[in-house]
Amino acid sequence: MTRFHNANCLRAILNGAPRDCLVHGFRDFGFLWQIADWAKLGGADDQFCPCPEHPWRSFVLNGPHTWEAHHAARRASEALPPREYNFQQEHEQVQLVFAEYCDSQQKWVAETGRQLPSRDEILELHRKKQKERSERENGERE
Numbered sequence: 001m002t003r004f005h006n007a008n009c010l011r012a013i014l015n016g017a018p019r020d021c022l023v024h025g026f027r028d029f030g031f032l033w034q035i036a037d038w039a040k041l042g043g044a045d046d047q048f049c050p051c052p053e054h055p056w057r058s059f060v061l062n063g064p065h066t067w068e069a070h071h072a073a074r075r076a077s078e079a080l081p082p083r084e085y086n087f088q089q090e091h092e093q094v095q096l097v098f099a100e101y102c103d104s105q106q107k108w109v110a111e112t113g114r115q116l117p118s119r120d121e122i123l124e125l126h127r128k129k130q131k132e133r134s135e136r137e138n139g140e141r142e
Contacts (some may be wrong), residue, residue, distance in 0.1 A: 027098070038057050055080070
């Protein structure tokens, strides 16, 4: 899953994150999930986010994680002026960015002659990794 704030954020993630995957060839960004601008992306994608700072996101990412900072971040978030948002225009921009990504994926397939793994193969690999991680964590606790 790849989370993003808006079309510009998605473009920055897709352009900034490595496209090559040692296992699968071309990186599959998985399910794309647009989230609120105050939410953190999570994982390594935060480093690519070009969005302006948001008090709550900054608090979550950087702290300090105290009650005083929590209340200050909440007050600062509530004091932000409302921003205009055109859902249709944003949706069209996201679709354009995703189409560019799909085009580059197809270009990679044509240039390399490799095939992309199916979603089922990717899910099975993910299940195996989760199982190994769970077994490793359970072994460390014992």
